Amino acid sequence: MSKRPLPKVDFLHPQGAPALYSQDSLHWHVFKNPVALFVGGITAVLLELAEERVRTGVWEHSIFPTDPLTRMERTGLMAHVSVYAPVEVAEKLIRGVVAMHARVEGKTPKGTPYRANDPELLDWVQCTVSYGFMEAYAAYCRPLTDVQRDRFYKESVASARLFLAHGAPQSQAEQRQLFEKLQPHLEAHPIVQQFLGIVKRTPAVPWFLRPLQSMMLRAGVDLLPEWLRERLALHGAAWKLRRWERSLLKNLGAALERLPIPNFPPTLASRRMGLPANHLYRGPGASGDLPTGATRHYQN
Template sequence: MLLPHQFIGEFLNQRFDKDVRRNYFKGMEFAAPVGDPGWFGPGSAVWHVHSHMQSLIFGLQCAAFMERLDPSIFWMGMHHSRLVKRDDNGVAVPEIDPKGAVVRLGHSIAFFIGTAYGSTETAERLALTVRSMHHTIKGTRPDGARYDADDPDWLRWNYATVVWGLATAHELYHPNPLRGKKIDQYYREFIRVGHALGGTDLPETKAEVAECLESYLPKLAVTHGTAVATGPELPMAQAAINWAIRDTMPRWAKQLIQHKDPNIVERTARRAAVWSVINGLHLAQGPIPEFRQAQARVKSGTTVKHTLPAYRLGDDPVRSRDEVERAFADA
């Protein structure tokens, strides 16, 4: 007979298999080829951090919130993303579309699990798919400023927000978090993902990432989308998640959105509550199968310590948006 937490875990895993793994993990290889360490391999900080999927998902939400402080990111989403709702004329409105949010989250989870634990070929294919989508995202904001998802400056901002969100969520909510030099090991390893997506001149440590993020402050703003996603009028559950996300932001970013930390006692209690939820879910669901498959793949040793992304700037074939969409569907 299943215990209550086992029953909950079984239910959540079945839902994840149906809603995410079946739709977004297609064609990804974790069990073979034997001896292939992928981009990171056993003993890596990335394998440790990404194995806790619940804090990984939370970290992706933190990264997305920070990322859209860049007005160009906001308008890229409004013009190109299924994440936002659209009216009867197809014009985007600054509200999250629930179905689009599921698709976006599914692709994101698949990417960060696939590049962490997948075979080298799997990681390369995932990176190519994301780069190909970025190549199609170009346009003009309503204020006349141009945006381009291949812009090195944008790629640096995007990379810094993602690695900060993932690493900070890990430090706060993983039951065995990396600290000090060990968390810097994660930052140094994860840079391979940034390079694979076309990033250059990327920060390599926690301190460098913090400095990089703050250097963008003159370019940032509270967009309409950010404004309607925060504030005191949110439903209770959404407000709690929103607080936990904002709590991970650097001090200057909190000031930008007028977030004030509560006193240390209340802040500690709030974090403890979030920790309990995240780790309760992790306990119920258990280790992700992809991590176990990757461990089995290299249990007898690896051919090399790890492989490195093979992408070189300008190497990608030119593909239309429709071709990229089909590649996403197949991936």
């Protein structure tokens, strides 16, 4: 069976078309960095696969076990569409995902019923995505304050509402409450190890990062709460991130904060909005400081 091609998305046109998130949002900064995207994506998926209903839905109704590269490419594209694509494009593609999820339901091996569009599961998935990408960015790209973290969660309403995750956390406090609520339902499972093995073998990052992919995989594990790493049996030496590796990834993440990638959605979207291609890549300073304080101007 031939695989379905990825949707073609024009991030450069039409000129001036706004995205769900504005160019002064934290999301525009966080989602531009390949280190944050890969490391944070690993953290988010591990949190999701630890939940019985989400795990069964993902493993039984997606192509990840058989075609992981295409599945990861689609996930990465949807992340960029949600943040950088024109509003009409983002809304159309997200509606397609929601419609697809409406057909995903069943019972877990334990007999627990699940629906992909269950509000509790939608809120959990949105929470894991925000937590994973944001904490990866803070750990390996640029530090974030608690005020900025709260702003990031508040901003996420822009796409969360379209994914029907109306109860997704809008602050760190709400994120911690949801982690505490779901903690009893998070568990070890062979699929977690299977997922990590698949990602380790699959060339899932740009060519210049592939020598570091295994290291970045462990960095994603490292961002999990300590209690969950222990519960998932991911606290041993095989998954430990060494000090020099952490330093290397931080240097790499910081370097990619200043290096625009040609024809990459963040640079194309900046040009669409009449900004320089390096708008998001100027580093700390008068034109490169991260947004702080109250959320401004994102679409709602």
